[in-house]
Structures are given as structure tokens and as C-alpha cells.
Amino acid sequence: MEIRIGLGDSMREIEVEMDDGTDQAEVIEEFTKAQADKESLWWLTDRKGKKVGVPVNKILFIEVGPTKEQRKVGFSA
Template identity: 35%
Template sequence: MDVRIGVTQAPREIGIELAVGADRDELKTRIEAALAGATDVLAITDKRGNQTFVPSAKIAYVELGSPDGERKIGFGG
């Protein structure tokens, strides 16, 4: 699953690729808490074990990719 985070006053977004078995609902709950101001920092661990920390006040948007992590190529469905 891919996560893209837009940061205010930054020209590029942050892209994070999560492990295949990542819990989408748990991540969504943490993102919602960060956007609501319940936490000061959103911390996400990628599939290699690297951690990314983003201040909640600087988050412009968060986009969650498909839960299966599968990307489709071409015109087929």
C-alpha cells in the first residue's frame, strides 16, 4: 500500500510504501487523529523499517493507495 502526504509550503509530496500486511484501518485512525490535532506528529514506518515523522500542523493532505498494493498497467481492467 502506498501513502502520499502533502506538506504545506513544500513543492513535493512525501511518498511512503508500506509493507504488504500493513493494517489500513489502524493507519487511517492515526492519520485522522493527526489531522484532528489529537497528536502533534504523524509517524509512519515503511516496508524497509524506516520511520517518517511529519508535524500534524504541516499536513495538507494524505492519500492512501489500494490496500493490495497492486498497480495496474495499460488499459485493461
């Protein structure tokens, strides 16, 4: 699963690739709870075990969905 996060201060989006077993509803619930509790950072753990802290008050949008298929390079018939 992939999460794309748009921040107010940045032109680029943050993309975090999560484990395939991650539940979309659970991720949305965790963000909603972090926002309601007025936490400064929302912590995510990516597929490789790295922790990513995202400032909750700077988030403009979150896109949660399946991982994009890899782009194919070359010609196909």
C-alpha cells in the same frame, strides 16, 4: 500499500511505501488520532523499517491506497 502526503510548505509530496499487510483503515485512524491529540509529528514505519515523522499541522491531504504497479519500460506488442 502506499501513502502520499501533501504538505503546505512543500511543492513535493511525501510517499511512504508500507508493508502489504498494513490496514488502510488503521492508518487513517492513527492519523485522525494524532490530529485530535494535537501531536506535532505523525510517525510512520515504512516497508524497510525506517521511521518517517510528518508534521501533523502542515498536512494538506493524505492519499492511502495500494502500491502503484511498476512502470514498464520499452515496447510491448
